[in-house]
Amino acid sequence: xxxxxxxxxxxxxxxxxxxxxxxxxxxxxxxxxxxxxxxxxxxxxxxxxxxxxxxxxxxxxxxxxxxxxxxxxxxxxxxxxxxxxxxxxxxxxxxxxxxxxxxxxxxxxxxxxxxxxxxxxxxxxxxxxxxxxxxxxxxxxxxxxxxxxxxxxxxxxxxxxxxxxxxxxxxxxxxxxxxxxxxxxxxxxxxxxxxxxxxxxxxxxxxxxxxxxxxxxxxxxxxxxxxxxxxxxxxxxxxxxxxxxxxxxxxxxxxxxxxxxxxxxxxxxxxxxxxxxxxxxxxxxxxxxxxxxxxxxxxxxxxxxxxxxxxxxxxxxxxxxxxxxxxxxxxxxxxxxxxxxxxxxxxxxxxxxxxxxxxxxxxxxxxxxxxxxxxxxxxxxxx
Numbered sequence: 001x002x003x004x005x006x007x008x009x010x011x012x013x014x015x016x017x018x019x020x021x022x023x024x025x026x027x028x029x030x031x032x033x034x035x036x037x038x039x040x041x042x043x044x045x046x047x048x049x050x051x052x053x054x055x056x057x058x059x060x061x062x063x064x065x066x067x068x069x070x071x072x073x074x075x076x077x078x079x080x081x082x083x084x085x086x087x088x089x090x091x092x093x094x095x096x097x098x099x100x101x102x103x104x105x106x107x108x109x110x111x112x113x114x115x116x117x118x119x120x121x122x123x124x125x126x127x128x129x130x131x132x133x134x135x136x137x138x139x140x141x142x143x144x145x146x147x148x149x150x151x152x153x154x155x156x157x158x159x160x161x162x163x164x165x166x167x168x169x170x171x172x173x174x175x176x177x178x179x180x181x182x183x184x185x186x187x188x189x190x191x192x193x194x195x196x197x198x199x200x201x202x203x204x205x206x207x208x209x210x211x212x213x214x215x216x217x218x219x220x221x222x223x224x225x226x227x228x229x230x231x232x233x234x235x236x237x238x239x240x241x242x243x244x245x246x247x248x249x250x251x252x253x254x255x256x257x258x259x260x261x262x263x264x265x266x267x268x269x270x271x272x273x274x275x276x277x278x279x280x281x282x283x284x285x286x287x288x289x290x291x292x293x294x295x296x297x298x299x300x301x302x303x304x305x306x307x308x309x310x311x312x313x314x315x316x317x318x319x320x321x322x323x324x325x326x327x328x329x330x331x332x333x334x335x336x337x338x339x340x341x342x343x344x345x346x347x348x349x350x351x352x353x354x355x356x357x358x359x360x361x362x363x364x365x366x367x368x369x370x371x372x373x374x375x376x377x378x379x380x381x382x383x
Contacts (some may be wrong), residue, residue, distance in 0.1 A: 003242035004061060004069070004280070005126075007118040012111050014069035014086065017053045021070050024082030025049040028103045037140045038101060039163050056360040057087075065090045067127065071115045073106060086115055088123050094130030096123060100146075107142075113149055117181055120150065124177050132174050137161050137241070138169040142265070144250060147173050150179045154251075188276065191316075193257065197270065198297050200257035200304055203242045206255075207258050210267040210289055211241055217290050222356035223331045245272070252276065252382055259292075259301040269304045281322035283310055286337065293333070299340035306341050310370040324367035328353040331361075338366045342373050350359045 015024075026049040029040045039046050060066030068087035068349040075081045083106035088096040098119070102112045123129040134152045136143040147154060152173035159171035161202030175181075193200040214220060248254035255277055259269040269291050271280040284306070288298040311317025325343060330353075335345070343366040352363030 004067075005122070006238075007069070007122055009114055009118060011069055012073045012083070012114045012118070012174065013080075014071055014115055017057045017068065017070045017085070018092065019053065021082045022046065022049045022053050024103060025052055025085070028084060028101055031104050033104075034101055037143065055271075057085075060089075062086070069115075069119065069124075071102075071106075071111065072262065073109075073111050074139055075105060078312075079129055083111055084115070086112075086119050088119060088129070088132070091133065093127060095131045095133060096129050097126075097132075097135065098144075099134055116146065116150055120175070120181060129177065131174055133162055134173045134175070135159065136150065136171050137163070138171055139245070140171075141250075144171060147171075148183055148187055148250065151175055151179055151184060153184060168251070186253045186276075188249040188252060190249060190255050190257060191308070193308055195300045197262070197295075198258045198301050198304075199262045199265075200271065200301055201265075203245055203256055203258050205242055207267040207355050208242055214269065214287050214289050218356075219290070220287055221336070223328050224356075248274075254282075257301070257305065259288075269298055269301065270302050271298075273305065273309055273318075276318065276320070280320050281324065282318075282320055284323050284325040285336075286308075286334075296340075298382065299337045302337055302341040305342070306368065306373065310368070310373050321370050322367055324365070327364050328355065329362040329364050330355065335364060335366075343368045 007150035024075055026044070028034055028045055029038075029044040029049065031053075034040060037046070039051075055274050057066075057068040066087055066089045068085060070082060071084045071086055072080050073083045082103065084100065084102040084134065086098070086100040090096050096190050100112055100116055101288040106112070116319055120132060132146045132152075134143075134150075134154075136147070144154070151160070154171055154174045158173075159170040159172040160167045162168075178277065190202040192202075200315055245256035246252070248256065254272060254274045256270060256272040258267050259271060260266060269292055270287050272285040274285060276282045284302065285297060286302055292298070306323055307317070308321045309318045309323050311319070312317035325338050327338065329335075329348065339345070345366050347365040349363040349365070351360040353361045355361055
């Protein structure tokens, strides 16, 4: 058997698996999250853990086709403890696939990121690796965020992963020799913004039914452009409305907030900033649920987002220099929201918007610059 090297950064250590790792492997692989996102047998038994430690990992090293390590780190008592497993699996011609799993006690401490960096650096330097592939089931946001931190280029194309006889939708990404182990773009965490009558928060799966009600509303369909927006909106047809917006944030492209009732957390509408990192500006979009219209709630929500967009990064905002928006001239409600949020109408494009009744409306352009914006609620704001 090839000698398994020991790798350490002073906080985490990667070493060969030992017999006393069996209880830790058993604990990790019986964890529901591990079973949800990996291919470990279910149910997972002590015999499975024994087989993994004493046969599967050593055979990978002996064949030279898989290099598996145990990860250890100090727990809250200071004792060194099994914290998970990582491996590189040889796919041929300099391509390997990375895998990692973390013990429940060791999660959310940055340990797996440290261990993965050690593993990747060793693979590139010592094993002649040219490209590392990462694959994870769609929805495994913890793994996706780690891959982002490590610099993987996650593609937009559909991918699949095998799991216990099923093919499941997946994400896939690559990291090449010489590329920095650092994020390629921002990942926007959507902050909670508090107003007087609304709370803006990240989207949740529970918002989907009322989101679909918004999209099915006749008034919204009348002013929406394109067949996608006007198509029938059902859970079966659009199951990914929430994850789609999470994907935008993960790619550093857009942020989306649910406008929620502070008391009941009910979805009252949506506010979005698109193309956020393009020339330090963003395009604003929004909708309101039919039962929340006419009360100024959307204006308040849009104002909160505009403020967050223009506040400097060091003060907790996005530090953008400009926010712009587009509306149909016939959509007086949306134009009123934009004006109430501090945007100025700057131009018009003739017969730009095809309305739901088949007629054409002019389009109106609106924007605000960070240097010019004044909160319309402020006492010294122009009236």
